[in-house]
Amino acid sequence: MGIICKNHVFTLQTKHTAYQMKEEGGFLFHNYYGPVIGDMDMSYLVRPLDRGFSGQPQEIVDRGFSLDTRLLEYPSYGTGDYRDYCLHAAYEDGSQVTDLRFVSYEIKEGKYALEGLPAMYQGEEKAETLEITLEDKYKNLQVVLYYGVFENLDVITRACKIVNKGEYKVRLLRAYSMALDFDHKELDFLHFYGRHAMERKMERSSLQHGFQGVESRRGYSSHQQNPFAVLCKPDATEEYGWCYGASFVYSGNFSIQAEVSQADTTRLTVGIQDTQFEFHLEPGECFTAPEVILSFSDKGLGQLSRNYHKAIRNNVCRGKYKTARRPVLINNWEATYFDFTPEKLVAIAKDAKELGIEMLVMDDGWFGKRDSDFSGLGDWFVNEKKLKGGLKNLVEEVNKTGMKFGIWFEPEMISEDSDLYRAHPDWALTIPGRPFSRARHQLVLDFSREDVRTYIFDRMCEILESANIEYVKWDANRHLTDVWSAQLPADRQGEVFHRYILGLYDFLEKLTQRFPDILIEGCSGGGGRFDAGMMYYHPQIWCSDDTDAIERLEIQYGTSFGYPVSTVGSHVSVCPNHQTGRSVSMKTRGIVAMAGTFGYELDITKLSEDDKEMVKVQVEEFKKYYDLIQNGDYYRLTDDGSKSPYVAWEFAAEDQSEALLNVVVLRAKANPMLHTVLVKGLKPDAIYRVEGTEEEYLGSALMNGGYPVPVLWDDYQSIQVHFVEFLH
Structure with a gap:
């Protein structure tokens, strides 16, 4: 060889x-x-x-x-x-x-x-x-x-x-x-x-x-x-x-x-x-x-x-969190959007801690004049009118609950209504003398320029060093237009697109070296920059802004062809879902989110007691199966649901000692057909027991005859089956 x-x-x-x-x-x-x-x-x-x-x-x-x-x-x-x-x-x-x-x-x-x-x-x-x-x-x-x-x-x-x-x-x-x-x-x-x-x-x-x-x-x-x-x-x-x-x-x-x-x-x-x-x-x-x-x-x-x-x-993935277990987190975005207070965040943290969740992430809205997406980007200063007592005090209060703390940034972007833009309009990607395009009411900073990157880097470092912050969500919510740099001559404007990406990589390399113990999750309106290049700096990337569990089946199916589960940011969100209006059981939402880094995107203080108990069980199960899910061999057992009546996938240990089968049945049917799913990655001659039962199967039977999917009542129901090699 x-x-x-x-x-x-x-x-x-x-x-x-x-x-x-x-x-x-x-x-x-x-x-x-x-x-x-x-x-x-x-x-x-x-x-x-x-x-x-x-x-x-x-x-x-x-x-x-x-x-x-x-x-x-x-x-x-x-x-x-x-x-x-x-x-x-x-x-x-x-x-x-x-x-x-x-x-x-x-x-x-x-x-x-x-x-x-x-x-x-x-x-x-x-x-x-x-x-x-x-x-x-x-x-x-x-x-x-x-x-x-x-x-x-x-x-x-x-x-x-x-x-x-x-x-x-x-x-x-x-x-x-x-x-x-x-x-x-x-x-x-x-x-x-x-x-x-x-x-x-x-x-x-x-x-x-x-x-x-x-x-x-x-x-x-x-x-x-x-x-x-x-x-x-x-x-x-x-x-x-x-x-x-x-x-x-x-x-x-x-x-x-x-x-x-x-x-x-x-x-x-x-x-x-x-x-x-x-x-x-x-x-x-x-x-x-x-x-x-x-x-x-x-x-x-x-x-x-x-x-x-x-x-x-x-x-490709590097750093501490390539191998270290990542915390189960809860993000406040779909819980509060811009409308939050320190008291509200601490309340979410307290309830989350009781259910086994390990980190609170404060999303957009904590800096500058930022009560909507019309203003504030670029002004990376804590808004102490909103965060009364300051960021350090908030982080300490969250830490007192036993929770870690994470924070959201959008470093590559700038709002026209910001002190930074008023001081440095030439730092944005625009062409002098002609109108420019906006998206999400914002412009893009010229990251091909070292002076721009240095300023933003210094501001980020000042924030990250001001409190016990252990996670960063790096977002980027628009694509590039009007690509022209004030720092390059006319005959070199064709270099800006590539120099922008080189500047981004330079920034991220310095940031990961400066803060090796901070987990950085990539995001670009969800999965808009989900690629192996970003995974060199971000061991996980928010897979999609669509948190609907049934749509995530299709998204995560396609993602699995080229990228490991360990890179897929995936959360349980509230129902009716904020993107589709669909309602799906808490059990199914959890099983789908476990095909990723796992966390929650909802106001946990408003959950029913039954749902809270389900969260507690899900977190315990995810922690128990963590190594199998993150490092096991991944098998697609069906298509994405476009033809199959159910979607099934599996994680199998590399040594074939265990496997975790996941099945989501899409539509309930009267007088239903019966389905059997073929399990993969087992030892043909070994006996496997279904965890929590006395059921035993020969590996070759499960792989060639299959496992019978039970008839499930109502739409979007699911099962999760853990097979463990049984040693007599």
């Missing part, structure tokens, strides 16, 4: 997969990605054919050799490959052709890191790095391709660095991170689309000739599309078939495109979306393209997901 180089054939091997490329005549061709193949040179599959209007490089006389038809590892614009490309550069003479040729390679122990960007890190895993250098010798532009190989995770990462080694400035018009070529088109494309309050709905379609893909031009990875996609064979299911995943470790504009060519080959490209992208490289400067996490499974979509779950949970 690991990286093998033999006669300039590079084979990257993991436990179950192989990725191969080959240098031939100065070009770097892609050979293969799939199950293990040893060190066999897979270029024997190449069959030269003279295709009309597919030309050759000048030094090639064989008309069967064309860059337009070969599988390429990192295609560039302008040299005869008319398919989608990764690199597009403009030079001092006005030309825009880049001809990349192989220069050298180097194999290194350990996993590469990317300056200023999040990326997978080695941790306790075995990892190696392959660096391959390509160069356009006429313009002295180099591209260093990075490959990280995680043997036990079945993960290969891709990234690259573009270096201007010439004498003149180079303008990058596109700088994608990777391409992956296939010699066929028999593939389905899976992506995860949505909108605010309904994110990451899975959509699957077969590839057709031309382009098919997803992208964001919103400045964030967005609610509307997600920077994770899957290509799979048409017969692939949860448990069967070839599947390829690509997760972009980036939180801004992105593009994931699949193109089927004239020759029925397929090219997948991933990178920063190039609308209003133009990055200048002076001589000696470099540009680093973000990382893509690739994984392959020949055992279906379920195994592909579990590959990503383990990789992100253990080798």
Whole structure:
């Protein structure tokens, strides 16, 4: 396993997969990605054919050799490959052709890191790095391709660095991170689309000739599309078939495109979306393209997901709360919105503590002139008219109840009605002399500017150091428009989108280093920036502003394809639900929220005594099952409920000693059909007992015959079944 180089054939091997490329005549061709193949040179599959209007490089006389038809590892614009490309550069003479040729390679122990960007890190895993250098010798532009190989995770990462080694400035018009070529088109494309309050709905379609893909031009990875996609064979299911995943470790504009060519080959490209992208490289400067996490499974979509779950949970997420148990929290937003007092918050804390909840989070409205969303953002000073006695006194009162304390921030945003905007209107992303767009009555701060970031950082630190604050909810409630920075010259405005994200990462890196014991939960109107890049700084992200348990079944189903449960912020909210008006039992709301980090989003002081008792039971159960839920193998046992009459999912221990089955029946039916769900991840020959009963089942029986779902009365009812290996 690991990286093998033999006669300039590079084979990257993991436990179950192989990725191969080959240098031939100065070009770097892609050979293969799939199950293990040893060190066999897979270029024997190449069959030269003279295709009309597919030309050759000048030094090639064989008309069967064309860059337009070969599988390429990192295609560039302008040299005869008319398919989608990764690199597009403009030079001092006005030309825009880049001809990349192989220069050298180097194999290194350990996993590469990317300056200023999040990326997978080695941790306790075995990892190696392959660096391959390509160069356009006429313009002295180099591209260093990075490959990280995680043997036990079945993960290969891709990234690259573009270096201007010439004498003149180079303008990058596109700088994608990777391409992956296939010699066929028999593939389905899976992506995860949505909108605010309904994110990451899975959509699957077969590839057709031309382009098919997803992208964001919103400045964030967005609610509307997600920077994770899957290509799979048409017969692939949860448990069967070839599947390829690509997760972009980036939180801004992105593009994931699949193109089927004239020759029925397929090219997948991933990178920063190039609308209003133009990055200048002076001589000696470099540009680093973000990382893509690739994984392959020949055992279906379920195994592909579990590959990503383990990789992100253990080798993307960082810090204390990667492994430490996170507190069960209650957030006051849907309980009070802006209308709260210290007395009200302490009352919520007292009641919550009695039920086993461990942290109170004070949401929006505690700072500046902030009694609605019309004003106050940017003025990160405690509003002592609302918080009489000050923040420190409130935190101490909450701590006296035995509860931890957390607080909400929206650091990237600014209100026009704020002291900060009146003092520094140029700090907002607007274009002088023309009207601008608002969203949620707010503008976006120019986080590409270090002076802006420094000011906000200092204000946040002053607040966080003023009291015993142990959690931050980081929110961002609008997307970017009017993107122009007062600090950059006219010819470099194409750098603002990317510099904004680099500035955000710089801010978050400093914040996590300054406060390593604070749990930071990401949020962007819920799931508007739910990506692996943010998970490098936020071990959990508020999954969606939609807290309706039945809608969350669909949202969390789609999310599970690329992201682990440990990153999914999920709460029990009040009924009727504030987004849909639907009423669902407290039991079902709890079971659905347990497929995440778990907490509450309601006024607990107004719950009935029966519901309070249910909260107490839920909190105890979540704590008991915490390790199984957060670190176990996750199985989707049904679809998202669009076809199945119920939604079922499961957590199984890695050692197969226990499993937690969850089922939500969507609609009650008269004279109902009977349903049986197949359990996964058990030992075939072991006996499992249902916790709290005398029921015993053979593992093979549960996996092949299934567990009978009881007939449940009323809509949206649920069961949760804990199977434990029974040792006689």
